Amino acid sequence: MDAARRILENEGPSALSLRAVAREAGVSPAAPYHHFKDKGELLDAVAHVGWEALGETMTAAKERATDVSTLMTEIGVAYVLFAQQHPALYRVMYDCSRDKDSLPEGMENNEDSAYCLVRESFRRMAAPAISDHDVELATIAAWCAAHGLAEMSSFRQFDPLKEGLGGEEGFLRAVLSHLGMFPAARAKANGDGDG
Amino acid sequence: MDAARRILENEGPSALSLRAVAREAGVSPAAPYHHFKDKGELLDAVAHVGWEALGETMTAAKERATDVSTLMTEIGVAYVLFAQQHPALYRVMYDCSRDKDSLPEGMENNEDSAYCLVRESFRRMAAPAISDHDVELATIAAWCAAHGLAEMSSFRQFDPLKEGLGGEEGFLRAVLSHLGMFPAARAKANGDGDG
DNA sequence: TGTACATCAGTGAACGCGCGTTCACTGATGTAC
DNA sequence: TGTACATCAGTGAACGCGCGTTCACTGATGTAC
Numbered sequence: 001m002d003a004a005r006r007i008l009e010n011e012g013p014s015a016l017s018l019r020a021v022a023r024e025a026g027v028s029p030a031a032p033y034h035h036f037k038d039k040g041e042l043l044d045a046v047a048h049v050g051w052e053a054l055g056e057t058m059t060a061a062k063e064r065a066t067d068v069s070t071l072m073t074e075i076g077v078a079y080v081l082f083a084q085q086h087p088a089l090y091r092v093m094y095d096c097s098r099d100k101d102s103l104p105e106g107m108e109n110n111e112d113s114a115y116c117l118v119r120e121s122f123r124r125m126a127a128p129a130i131s132d133h134d135v136e137l138a139t140i141a142a143w144c145a146a147h148g149l150a151e152m153s154s155f156r157q158f159d160p161l162k163e164g165l166g167g168e169e170g171f172l173r174a175v176l177s178h179l180g181m182f183p184a185a186r187a188k189a190n191g192d193g194d195g
Numbered sequence: 196m197d198a199a200r201r202i203l204e205n206e207g208p209s210a211l212s213l214r215a216v217a218r219e220a221g222v223s224p225a226a227p228y229h230h231f232k233d234k235g236e237l238l239d240a241v242a243h244v245g246w247e248a249l250g251e252t253m254t255a256a257k258e259r260a261t262d263v264s265t266l267m268t269e270i271g272v273a274y275v276l277f278a279q280q281h282p283a284l285y286r287v288m289y290d291c292s293r294d295k296d297s298l299p300e301g302m303e304n305n306e307d308s309a310y311c312l313v314r315e316s317f318r319r320m321a322a323p324a325i326s327d328h329d330v331e332l333a334t335i336a337a338w339c340a341a342h343g344l345a346e347m348s349s350f351r352q353f354d355p356l357k358e359g360l361g362g363e364e365g366f367l368r369a370v371l372s373h374l375g376m377f378p379a380a381r382a383k384a385n386g387d388g389d390g
Numbered sequence: 391t392g393t394a395c396a397t398c399a400g401t402g403a404a405c406g407c408g409c410g411t412t413c414a415c416t417g418a419t420g421t422a423c
Numbered sequence: 424t425g426t427a428c429a430t431c432a433g434t435g436a437a438c439g440c441g442c443g444t445t446c447a448c449t450g451a452t453g454t455a456c
Contacts, residue, residue, distance in 0.1 A: 027399090027400075027401090028400070028401050028402060029401095029402090030400080030401070030402080030403095031399070031400055031401080034398075034399055034400070035399085
């Protein structure tokens with residue numbers, strides 16, 4: 001039943017109704033109510049698996065990073081690429097939070113949350129004298145920037161810019177490189193094709 | 196009839212239907228079709244006035260800035276505050292763009308667009324040797340950051356942080372201060388209450 | 391081995407709802423001659 | 424001054440649609456004694 005994600009991938013978030021899920025699953029419209037109290041609960045469940053997947057993607061990116069200075073950039077690029085590859089899922093993930101005026105799951109301050117992954121990565125990268133307070137703010141700033149880039153990077157007016165920068169990833173690195181906490185991005189983006 | 200914005204302010208974007216607008220205007224459900232081809236056209240019109248209002252807000256912020264180093268920060272803060280004060284309108288503005296996979300109006304590369312306002316402000320602030328290419332990328336980065344912050348700053352988990360930073364605006368300045376292109380923010384945020 | 395009961399995932403029909411949109415039509419206002 | 428016509432914003436009833444949700448019910452499976 002969690003293959004409600006098929007609908008998201010194929011038809012977008014606006015098509016994600018309880019009935020559509022039941023239809024896609026080859027089941028009567030009433031069946032989902034044996035698994036979810038209501039539509040909101042299904043959406044929450046979908047968002048939950050989304051955050052898990054994004055968390056794994058980010059963790060993989062962190063482990064791929066060869067040194068501390070590329071860490072934040074790898075994670076940032078992975079974050080945005082995930083959002084690009086699963087745009088409808090990403091939308092549901094944030095919509096669920098907004099409906100509650102509450103942080104998305106990935107940004108909760110639990111141990112092992114994606115947010116803490118970013119925060120500790122940033123702490124390792126930053127000057128050792130940086131205060132906890134500044135680490136916190138910088139992490140929020142980085143998350144905002146990544147989220148903004150995730151929402152905006154798919155506008156087609158950026159296509160020519162992307163071509164000149166060696167494709168999607170080059171573009172992301174180039175944009176991130178102008179944001180304080182993604183320092184390693186700069187060198188790599190320039191290397192890939194600045195001009 | 197453009198007082199469809201009342202519905203946005205009072206009931207949120209999901210309540211913005213053609214019928215609701217007609218109801219709010221005290222008019223039959225068919226009446227709006229004399230002014231708009233379909234629902235999309237009405238939404239576009241609403242988004243348009245939204246971008247105009249945001250553009251004015253940003254221009255006012257630019258003119259309020261006392262020197263070139265505070266320029267970007269003033270504009271950034273004004274941007275996010277606008278989004279916070281008109282969350283539903285801001286949502287419609289971006290939804291209209293996304294539906295077309297196209298840049299929002301404010302980001303178009305026309306003379307006098309909000310995007311050019313930001314880009315020229317950044318150019319004035321940056322080192323004179325900076326290339327056009329980098330100005331372009333930095334402007335996109337700044338816009339992404341502001342957009343991300345606009346979408347995330349209202350989560351209530353940030354409330355305690357905001358208290359320690361002298362309220363909403365102090366929080367915004369503090370977060371922006373960690374992003375490369377808002378340099379003046381740092382000093383001001385620190386002055387307000389770095390702890 | 392058999393009986394009685396509980397659980398569970400499902401059915402299918404129906405409910406009321408708000409929606410976008412279309413239709414033929416009305417009544418007021420403006421304009422040409 | 425009067426007549427004929429065009430335009431315009433509106434009416435109100437209806438269309439078909441997909442939706443979330445509820446209902447009483449079914450049939451298969453598991454479990455207790």
